[in-house]
Amino acid sequence: xxxxxxxxxxxxxxxxxxxxxxxxxxxxxxxxxxxxxxxxxxxxxxxxxxxxxxxxxxxxxxxxxxxxxxxxxxxxxxxxxxxxxxxxxxxxxxxxxxxxxxxxxxxxxxxxxxxxxxxxxxxxxxxxxxxxxxxxxxxxxxxxxxxxxxxxxxxxxxxxxxxxxxxxxxxxxxxxxxxxxxxxxxxxxxxxxxxxxxxxxxxxxxxxxxxxxxxxxxxxxxxxxxxxxxxxxxxxxxxxxxxxxxxxxxxxxxxxxxxxxxxxxxxxxxxxxxxxxxxxxxxxxxxxxxxxxxxxxxxxxxxxxxxxx
Ligand code: ADP
Ligand code: MG
Numbered sequence: 001x002x003x004x005x006x007x008x009x010x011x012x013x014x015x016x017x018x019x020x021x022x023x024x025x026x027x028x029x030x031x032x033x034x035x036x037x038x039x040x041x042x043x044x045x046x047x048x049x050x051x052x053x054x055x056x057x058x059x060x061x062x063x064x065x066x067x068x069x070x071x072x073x074x075x076x077x078x079x080x081x082x083x084x085x086x087x088x089x090x091x092x093x094x095x096x097x098x099x100x101x102x103x104x105x106x107x108x109x110x111x112x113x114x115x116x117x118x119x120x121x122x123x124x125x126x127x128x129x130x131x132x133x134x135x136x137x138x139x140x141x142x143x144x145x146x147x148x149x150x151x152x153x154x155x156x157x158x159x160x161x162x163x164x165x166x167x168x169x170x171x172x173x174x175x176x177x178x179x180x181x182x183x184x185x186x187x188x189x190x191x192x193x194x195x196x197x198x199x200x201x202x203x204x205x206x207x208x209x210x211x212x213x214x215x216x217x218x219x220x221x222x223x224x225x226x227x228x229x230x231x232x233x234x235x236x237x238x239x240x241x242x243x244x245x246x247x248x249x250x251x252x253x254x255x256x257x258x259x260x261x262x263x264x265x266x267x268x269x270x271x272x273x274x275x276x277x278x279x280x281x282x283x284x285x286x287x288x289x290x291x292x293x294x295x296x297x298x299x300x301x302x303x304x305x306x307x308x309x
Contacts, residue, residue: 001092003120010101011085015114020082022116029116031082037134042072048125052183053168058096059103060183061127066107067187068206069131071257074192075204076142078135080111085118088126111189135196141261145201146220150262150288153271155188155280157232158209162253163240178236185257190278195261198270202261208252213260214294220262226286228298247299262288 001009012024022030033039046052046065066083073080085104089097108115113131164178174182188204195202201220205212209231217224231250233241241247263271268284275282 006092006097007118007120010097011115011118013105013115015116016109016112017082017114020114020116024115024117029082029084031116031132033134036137038137038140040073040076040078040133040135040140041130042069042076043128043130044068044072045126045128056183058100062100062103063107063184065127065129066104066111066113066131067185068257069129070111070113070187070189071185071204071206073131073133074187074189075202075259076133076135076140077192077196077199077202078133078140079193080113080131080133080189082114082116083108083129083131085115086121086126086128086130087118088121088123090123090125111187139196141192141196141199141202143201143203143216143219145199146216146222146262146288147200147264148222148288148290150200150264151268151284152213152224152226152260152262152286152288153282153284154205154209154232154258154260155191155282156186156256156258157234157237157250157281158205158256158258159231159237159250159253160234161185161255161257162208162249163237165253165255166249175236177234181234182255185255187257188259188280191259191274191280191282194274194278195259195263198267198274199261199263202259205254205256205258205260207254209256209260210251210294210296216260216262217288217292217294220288221292222288223291223293223295224286224288225295225297228296230283230285232281232283232285251296251299 019032070080160181164174164182167174201216203212228247
């Protein structure tokens, strides 16, 4: 089998979106955007041994590759539409490809996005997805919009994926819930899209809250105070912190894919309603100030968020 047969067999399924005018099979894809909208695009790569363990299932790898890219589109307040897949494979393994492509197709249907092209090469396992979405002109939520006295919020809860990773590295078997948090993060698409009318800035937490919130602060040229005690934690992590008082995981652990955003105080009742409507926990963890630093009450440990280099 050559790469053309591989693409036909595994990555050329029917699009569900009439806006896809040309998908897999030509030199490039064509996609219609709604009038008065802008293209929002983002790329993320998953590398074996760095972003996932060698024995991670092809199904989980496919799901996560898509989810982490959707999370970036959500953080911009945009609606995800279509994506390309650049796949580097050490060899053609049909069992692997079958499971990977079935999972990718299923996840793309779940989140209503369509595969419109990609690239296939030979080399160490590497999955790069480029996600494209759209948003009404001028409505995107950027990192630079936080203002003095804004409240800081976080969706869902933090640190469980990092706890899972820690357990796996220590040879301890994680619970199913912990594994799902690490391998199957839920991109906050509905929340992100609703936030375009409420949030002043937003980022998805992929490398640790402390580092990702700092990106907002630097871009917005402001500071912040947050309270470690207010961080939303899942059950397992609450228990872990009770036992260890180790706040490093929810503050600096990665792979949460929750949205961290800021909003004017006047938006607080609307945000409460939104959280109830979407049934997503939204927690106020602190506020923006005019300093130029991030102060974390109740934490004096190191800052050790994930950095590639
Ligand atoms: P070209 O040589 O013109 O770049 P390719 O042979 O790389 O074209 O790809 C042929 C077609 O298959 C293109 O439409 C491309 O977008 C698509 N494609 C290649 N690899 C993938 C993949 N892994 N998933 C989806 N589509 C793919
Ligand atoms: Mg070509």
